[in-house]
Amino acid sequence: MPQRINTRDDPWIICPACHGDGEHVNPNIDAGGISGDDFAQDPDFAEAYFSGVYNQACRVCDQTGKIRQSKTVELEEAAEDRELAMHEDGIYEPGVRDVRFTY
Numbered sequence: 001m002p003q004r005i006n007t008r009d010d011p012w013i014i015c016p017a018c019h020g021d022g023e024h025v026n027p028n029i030d031a032g033g034i035s036g037d038d039f040a041q042d043p044d045f046a047e048a049y050f051s052g053v054y055n056q057a058c059r060v061c062d063q064t065g066k067i068r069q070s071k072t073v074e075l076e077e078a079a080e081d082r083e084l085a086m087h088e089d090g091i092y093e094p095g096v097r098d099v100r101f102t103y
């Protein structure tokens with residue numbers, strides 16, 4: 001018998017990177033933060049953004065839209081590692097804690 005993960009101990013949850021969609025906006029586009037002003041100043045960009053032009057397949061959940069709850073720990077640790085490394089290098093990258101950067 002193949003070993004099964006006990007789903008009660010480690011249930012499926014909606015993927016925090018893509019919110020269950022299986023794809024998300026490329027973090028290189030918006031991880032630093034996009035404001036209403038950015039969209040107001042560039043309506044073409046806003047239209048493209050919301051049309052999904054910048055979307056990419058979610059690698060956190062492999063496009064399934066769900067992950068095991070235990071994986072959120074991995075994601076958090078990876079985000080913390082990235083942040084720590086940036087502080088050590090004396091640089092700051094906006095969005096470094098974005099879980100979409102994990103892979």
Ligand SMILES: [Zn+2]
Pocket residue numbers: 015016017018019020021022023058059060061062063064065066
């Ligand atoms: Zn996902």
